[in-house]
Amino acid sequence: MERGHPVAVHQVLATLGYGDAIGNEVLGIRRVLRRAGYRSHIYVQTADPRLEDATRDYRELRDESRADSILIHHFSLGSRASRLAFALPDRMLLVYHNITPAEHFIGLRTPLTRSCFEGRRELRAYVPRCDLALGDSEFNRAELAAMGFPRTGVLPVVPDFTHLDVAPDPMLARVFDDGWTNILFVGRLMPHKRIDDLVRFFHAYRHSHNPRSRLLLVGAFDGFKAYLGAVGELVARLRVPDVHVIGHVSNEQLTAFYDVADVFLSASEHEGFCVPLVESFYKRIPVVAFAAAAVPATMDGSGVLYDYKDPRHVAALLHAVVSDPVLEEEILRAQDAALDRYMSADFASTLLAFVDRMVRAPRAAPPRVTGDFWRQVERSEALDELRHERPSIYGALPKAPGSERWEAPW
Secondary structure (H helix, E strand, O other), rough: OOOOOOOOEEEEEEEEOOOOHHHHHHHHHHHHOOOOOOOOOOOEEEHHHHHHHHHEEEHHHHHHHOOOOOEEEOOOOOOOHHHHHHHOOOOEEEEEEEOOOHHHHHOOOOOHHHHHHHHHHHHHHHHHOOOOEEEOOHHHHHHHHHHOEEEEEEEOOOOOOOHHHHOOOOOOOOOOOOOOOEEEEEEOHHHHHHHHHHHHHHHHHHHHHOOOOOEEEEEOOOHHHHHHHHHHHHHHHHHHOEEEEOOOOHHHHHHHHHHHEEEEEEEOOOOOOOOOHHHHHOOOOOOOEEOOOOOEEEEEEHHHOOOOHHHHHHHHHHHHHHOOOOHHHHHHHHHHHHHHHOOOOHHHHHHHHHHHHHHHOOOOOOOOOOHHHHHHHHHHHHHHHHHOOOHHHEEEEEEOOOOOOOOOOO
């Protein structure tokens, strides 16, 4: 219940998703703030239909904004909501969820590729704007400091596993729980996740150690069908069977895939945190992961890390983990301890300490924007509305040469 704290603390972000890590964190922050007596709302451009009642339109912030209010801005990609937040007089606490560097998408002409490039460029403009900038991992905090943000900290991710505490899909259990070794990956099937490397590792494992095995790739691939097509060509060239591209799944299906998995394998080269690693801890699945970006910190001394991508080496690691029950149990005990450390983090106290620090500290300089800023915002919104309501206008434009096909770099 809100108890009328004199300072309002609102949140703004582009999209509030249902069941994803950022969405869960945003809802958790609002819950903590309201229990502490702060007036707190969530302002978004779009929201999952199941969460629309929990949000307000970001444009309403122009009327709600006050110089003594605090605006928690969840920055992941550049957006209209982000630009509006920049220009408002509220003190700003930026929470950075990381943006994949655009170089991971070289050769792919997709809206997300452009958004990643523009998002990282836009983030630098917030250096003088923010009173405090927080990463949701130490890796993300370090990126903020390297960009020049003078006041940084870590607001730790406290994983929520309620989406996995559901009855598993019984059909999937019947199909895949058959005595074969199931190697699982969960995450969007994008270039920086290096699904192509997972295929190479699986090919080496299956050929050298265990022909009764399969690779399960669970995650959405919208916007990256060209990359997925190149992965399919690699599978055909290697003549490796039993590679299953599952796509996006329900919570019941996701639970079933975790339940049938023997090992979780990641080859990702860029992660700001990587929630599926911790989900694997929760489901007691041994993890084998490439030691890149935030992955070693997320593993927190547990699991199995590898630092070079020789398929024979990774295949041998997989075989050791799957075939040695004593080693597997040792890995699981270390993952259990890491999970306990995550779950014991006092998220509420950490968040409220950061808010109290901002309330007491002198504020940063107010934002500087051009005189025609709000007119440009209105024009941008009109163009975006056309793009959404009448996409044929943009679809009629000539496509850039080579935009229909992505040439794999391997």
